[in-house]
Amino acid sequence: xxxxMLVCSAGMSTSMLVVKMEKAAQAKGIEVNIFAVSxxxxxxxxxxxxxxxxxxxVRYLKSKMDKAxxxxxxxxxxxxxxxxxxxxxxxxxxxxxxxxx
Amino acid sequence: xxxxxxxxxxxxxxxxxxxxxxxxxxxxxxxFDQAKVSLESAEKDLAEAHKIQTGLIQSEAKxxxxxxxxxxxxAQDHLMNAIMLKDxxxxxxxxxxxxxx
Numbered sequence: 001x002x003x004x005m006l007v008c009s010a011g012m013s014t015s016m017l018v019v020k021m022e023k024a025a026q027a028k029g030i031e032v033n034i035f036a037v038s039x040x041x042x043x044x045x046x047x048x049x050x051x052x053x054x055x056x057x058v059r060y061l062k063s064k065m066d067k068a069x070x071x072x073x074x075x076x077x078x079x080x081x082x083x084x085x086x087x088x089x090x091x092x093x094x095x096x097x098x099x100x101x
Numbered sequence: 102x103x104x105x106x107x108x109x110x111x112x113x114x115x116x117x118x119x120x121x122x123x124x125x126x127x128x129x130x131x132x133f134d135q136a137k138v139s140l141e142s143a144e145k146d147l148a149e150a151h152k153i154q155t156g157l158i159q160s161e162a163k164x165x166x167x168x169x170x171x172x173x174x175x176a177q178d179h180l181m182n183a184i185m186l187k188d189x190x191x192x193x194x195x196x197x198x199x200x201x202x
Binding site for chain 1: 104105108109111112113114115116118119122123126172175176179
């Protein structure tokens with residue numbers, strides 16, 4: 001299972017979502033590595049990840065990220081605002097897993 | 102302090118920021134109608150953020166002290182950033198329109 005990377009402006013609020021996603025993964029018995037980084041740090045991980053999820057606050061980066069990740073074959077998506085706002089780790093995890101299929 | 106309330110603030114502020122950035126991107130590409138739609142969406146998200154913010158201020162005024170956490174400060178950062186960017190995005194859209202005509 002490849003890593004799931006979450007990106008937001010500073011990587012701070014997203015790291016709280018990571019904790020919830022890890023808990024959801026544990027409950028489902030799925031082994032997956034999930035981490036959050038800031039926009040600037042994201043490019044250091046392109047070659048090692050299975051999916052990239054953008055926080056709603058950096059949704060405007062979607063087309064730029066699509067282009068950057070295309071050579072790596074890494075899918076990019078924006079986290080649903082409602083899932084993000086309610087810290088719904090399970091829903092975001094499911095979306096990420098579906099993206100990687 | 103309920104972290105869900107704070108996350109609501111981060112999400113609406115963050116989404117407003119994204120819409121403001123998208124407005125600038127649309128204007129840059131000469132799509133002024135779409136730019137204006139994005140600006141309206143930014144306004145809508147900011148109104149939502151403002152509602153949450155007002156709720157926090159009111160509960161503090163009533164004596165229900167709001168616990169100040171790093172996360173709450175971070176949410177305020179997001180809000181301030183979004184308000185400023187929305188105002189600037191409006192100027193940028195006007196500017197692109199003027200330069201392009």
